[in-house]
Amino acid sequence: MATQSPFSLFENLIERASATLQPPPWVVDEVQNRIVLLLNHVLQQEPEATARLARQKGRVVLMQWRSFHMALVATPAGLLDRATPGMRADLTLTITETSPFALAQQALSAGKPGVRIEGDVQLAAEVNWLVDHVRWDLEEDLSRVVGDTTAHTVGNVVRSATSTLRQFIGKRPGADKASA
Incomplete structure (x- = not known):
């Protein structure tokens, strides 16, 4: 018996909500x-x-x-x-x-x-x-507001989080189908 991924359940919920709202x-x-x-x-x-x-x-x-x-x-x-x-x-x-999740996955993989x-x-x-x-050099814009050191630290945190998210998305069930 095949189980459905929680990602696809969430995607179906968003699909139905966006059709009516x-x-x-x-x-x-x-x-x-x-x-x-x-x-x-x-x-x-x-x-x-x-x-x-x-x-x-x-x-x-x-x-x-x-x-x-x-x-x-x-x-x-x-x-x-x-x-x-x-x-x-x-x-x-x-x-x-049409899938917002597939678009996000493509964006995270720089596709x-x-x-x-x-x-x-x-x-x-x-x-x-x-x-x-x-x-967009977001780090440069942020440095004008909070300073170079803080902006660089925030940039490093965001790059690390993005890298982790890319790895997570790449390992989830069905990720290979979405990129094919």
Whole structure:
């Protein structure tokens, strides 16, 4: 008799809850605004990224996962803004993996999720470059608030916890199926 993993039971529970519970529109709006602010903060730390985005000014990228979607437009300054409703997407990126746990596992193993790409190939290449080359230096930002030593210590703790979590996820039943 096969036993079901507690991870799959938890995943099924979240799947059913997310199908019936949706956040109010104002929450979605505020979260998307904060995501744009974070993305722009990270982009501003990489001059090559802003130069590449400036060349794509006015182009719209629609990102989708399950029932969530977000449309971003490149600004003349090489940053991002939310696209206004009705703007046509030049590029649509749809994450094909529906399981949040599988996505988390891919992120922890430094993998990329499966993405269906529709639209402008050149814009897709620029987005891919950004994904591959732009990284948030969280430790540097934290050092501005709490100092270098504390930020470095926190960074070491987070790296250690992430490594342990990666090992744990790699050993759980069914982990090989999720990565195949």
